[in-house]
Amino acid sequence: MVTRSPLYHRSQVDKLSLEELERYDRQLRLLGFDVESQLKLKRSRVLIVGVGGLGSAAALYLASAGIGFLRIIDDGYVELSNLNRQILYNTGDLGRRKVEVAAKRLRELNPEIEVEALGERLTEENVKQILSDVDLAVDCLDNFRARFILNDACVELGKPLIHGAIYGAEGRLMTIIPGRGPCLRCLIPREPAEHDKIPVLGPLPGVIGALEALEAIKVITGLGEPAVGKLIIIDGMDLSFYRIEVRRNPGCPACGKIKIEGI
Numbered sequence: 499m500v501t502r503s504p505l506y507h508r509s510q511v512d513k514l515s516l517e518e519l520e521r522y523d524r525q526l527r528l529l530g531f532d533v534e535s536q537l538k539l540k541r542s543r544v545l546i547v548g549v550g551g552l553g554s555a556a557a558l559y560l561a562s563a564g565i566g567f568l569r570i571i572d573d574g575y576v577e578l579s580n581l582n583r584q585i586l587y588n589t590g591d592l593g594r595r596k597v598e599v600a601a602k603r604l605r606e607l608n609p610e611i612e613v614e615a616l617g618e619r620l621t622e623e624n625v626k627q628i629l630s631d632v633d634l635a636v637d638c639l640d641n642f643r644a645r646f647i648l649n650d651a652c653v654e655l656g657k658p659l660i661h662g663a664i665y666g667a668e669g670r671l672m673t674i675i676p677g678r679g680p681c682l683r684c685l686i687p688r689e690p691a692e693h694d695k696i697p698v699l700g701p702l703p704g705v706i707g708a709l710e711a712l713e714a715i716k717v718i719t720g721l722g723e724p725a726v727g728k729l730i731i732i733d734g735m736d737l738s739f740y741r742i743e744v745r746r747n748p749g750c751p752a753c754g755k756i757k758i759e760g761i
């Protein structure tokens with residue numbers, strides 16, 4: 499299922515309209531962020547895998563920042579127990595396909611961008627095709643089996659991946675740039691046990707999802723220093739923030755054979 503915003507085709511990728519200059523005015527005032535940075539966002543194509551708690555925040559911030567093309571993939575339907583954290587959805591959306599509701603909401607938020615909705619699950623069979631024409635992927639998944647499928651394909655295709663996860667009251671984030679630092683398999687050598695329903699307070703995936711969007715914007719524009727080789731851990735209970743150096747595993751089955759710059 500693919501649906502597109504009708505307004506998108508009016509937009510040009512080599513300049514910003516007066517409306518866009520006004521829409522993005524507050525980020526254009528940021529030191530080191532100029533019209534060319536905004537055009538980089540406008541020309542960029544980003545895949546968001548999962549539009550649950552993490553994906554809701556990441557997608558809203560990436561759409562509002564002006565990422566020109568967002569592809570969202572999720573095979574779920576909106577359930578009542580999603581609504582404590584999945585802020586893309588309202589009570590009136592119960593029973594509807596998540597990607598359809600999400601795409602509509604994102605287009606309403608920013609009609610300047612194109613949103614493509616895929617109502618399916620990411621698998622070993624479809625992952626490379628889904629990644630083939632995007633610049634970067636954002637991991638907003640809720641299981642490690644799919645995370646490793648995404649990680650391995652991103653490493654093989656050389657696409658940056660922003661990893662985010664929630665473990666109870668703890669949130670984690672790491673930015674993976676193949677060739678510049680470790681990948682998810684370097685960080686987590688074995689697939690952890692899967693949990694069906696992880697306990698979660700809504701603000702935590704909101705924070706991690708927002709940080710994933712921030713990292714994506716930084717990687718695309720070259721702004722600042724993305725968390726490559728750095729695992730960010732947020733303990734929601736005492737509000738401690740940790741940054742742990744992560745080394746590449748030379749024997750990593752995913753990235754062990756690729757040439758690494760700098761590290």
Ligand SMILES: [Zn+2]
Nearest residue numbers: 681684750753
């Ligand atoms: Zn690796």
